[in-house]
Amino acid sequence: MNSKKIIGLIMSTILLSTSTVFAESSYTLNQKRIFGNDRYETSALISKEGWKISSNVIICNGENFPDALCAVPLAKKYDAPILLNNKDSLNQNIKQELKRLNPDSVTIIGGKGVINSKVEDEIKSSVPNLKKIDRLGGTDRYETSKIIAEKVGKSNNIVLVSGKVPSDALSISSIAANKNMPILLADQNNNGIQNYVKSNSVTKTYIIGGEACVSKDIEKIVSNPERIYGKDRYESNEKILNRFQDSINFNNIYLTAAQHNGIDQFADALSSSALAAKNCNPVVLVNTDINKDTLNLIKSKVTKESIIIALGGEKIVSANLVDTLVNINSSPSKENNTSESSGGSSSSSNSNESSYTVSMKQSFPGAFTYDLEVTSNNGSEMLKGYKLLYDGTVIASDEDGDGITKPLSIFFGDDTDRSKFQISKDGKYINFSGIK
Incomplete structure (x- = not known):
């Protein structure tokens, strides 16, 4: 098991113990x-x-x-x-x-x-x-x-x-x-x-x-x-x-x-x-x-x-x-308030013109995390150094630049609104065709 997987498992345990569920983050005060x-x-x-x-x-x-x-x-x-x-x-x-x-x-x-x-x-x-x-x-x-x-x-x-x-x-x-x-x-x-x-x-x-x-x-x-x-x-x-x-x-x-x-x-x-x-x-x-x-x-x-x-x-x-x-928790992304999310794809003028495909699989049997990769639609390019957001909050980040992030499995339950996922790099939002 490599160090990135170990860190992912540790982080999932910490976050689960504090009952952090971002799918419920949209509410009014x-x-x-x-x-x-x-x-x-x-x-x-x-x-x-x-x-x-x-x-x-x-x-x-x-x-x-x-x-x-x-x-x-x-x-x-x-x-x-x-x-x-x-x-x-x-x-x-x-x-x-x-x-x-x-x-x-x-x-x-x-x-x-x-x-x-x-x-x-x-x-x-x-x-x-x-x-x-x-x-x-x-x-x-x-x-x-x-x-x-x-x-x-x-x-x-x-x-x-x-x-x-x-x-x-x-x-x-x-x-x-x-x-x-x-x-x-x-x-x-x-x-x-x-x-x-x-x-x-x-x-x-x-x-x-x-x-x-x-x-x-x-x-x-x-x-x-x-x-x-x-x-x-x-x-x-x-x-x-x-x-x-x-x-x-x-x-x-x-x-x-x-x-x-x-x-x-x-x-x-x-x-x-x-x-x-x-x-x-x-x-x-x-x-x-x-x-x-x-x-x-x-x-x-x-x-x-x-x-x-x-x-x-x-x-x-x-x-x-x-x-x-x-209505603070229903406001747009914390990273870039000018973006608009629809179906996991930003229509902001800041977005990259090319579209990407997002794929994920369980990090290892029994893990609480997924390995998530973002590749161009023609498969020629793997996106690196990006962040995955849910409802405007960063939930995973490719900090070591290998193109793989490890979001927690709690973000992919039956009640998850997948339109709230966004991917950003260098302050710009990436068009992608959903998470599969």
Whole structure:
């Protein structure tokens, strides 16, 4: 028995033990939408989604993002929802949600210039069992982030983000929170960051955003810096999700707008980040569409149990965009979305003009794999270095270039739809006359 057959048998055993059946891969995902008449009601509804009761609640300003950006790791530590409120008075939706949660403790993020004393007094009179209100606020947003980080607790890993734009912090917040990593604001080199790194024995620093957002000089004063960023907020979001994909739970996927009509959005993402942090779910930033690489990443991670959760009304996150993800496993090939499959033969303009015949036989008696060969119709040429796909997913690959692939026998059962097979080489689809 040659090594290729042995590898094929090992792979078949592994895949069968995990019950991977690609013939059942075409399905739609569940979806829901959480939204209210405004950001305050939406934050209350997000709280209802995640908490029946809570002994702790975080209150952030719903119109001024900087102080709030670093609050998600603290919310995770306290297992607390984040409720948004305006500066001057307690919103009625927030008031009702506080009564429902009936917390022992409320933490207000920001000084009295961010959320004033009147709101604090109204909270005290609205929550019957409230024992204390903490306020975490410094002289500016940078000091506030450091104060919040100290409350989160000592960690060897930290996250640095810009204090001037909200999107990068929102992309990393649920992940940072789940990993107990404080988030600090750091646009430029400053003593506060350097002192924090030394006093907390930080050994790893994730810098989120390009050098225009977080200065390159910062890298000189932190430990083991790793910068994650893309050409825009949506690509940065994808880079972050991709970097931490092995830690992310894709059973719930939160879609939230990073912009609307050219205006930065942060409120729904902030509220949902506390909920997403509970199970390290991803917060996906969208606009009128979704980043292509983000879409491909989600495709590779979702299961039939995954739920797409849109934050905000359809004017903010469109129904069409949600449908794109809900029907994600019915979309065209993961390798080349421009191809169309029919009877195992692509009609794409990328296809080779010549047609091929595909033949297969059991690798050896009792094997769970087949030896599959692709030859030109006149028998003069054997195709090498190709990939076999089923329903857009690569199931076998001729990596050693001998022209033989070893797909598993589970792909050739009575319920297999043979029109879903495709063969590709060098990014082009090959016309072939079926598998026999």
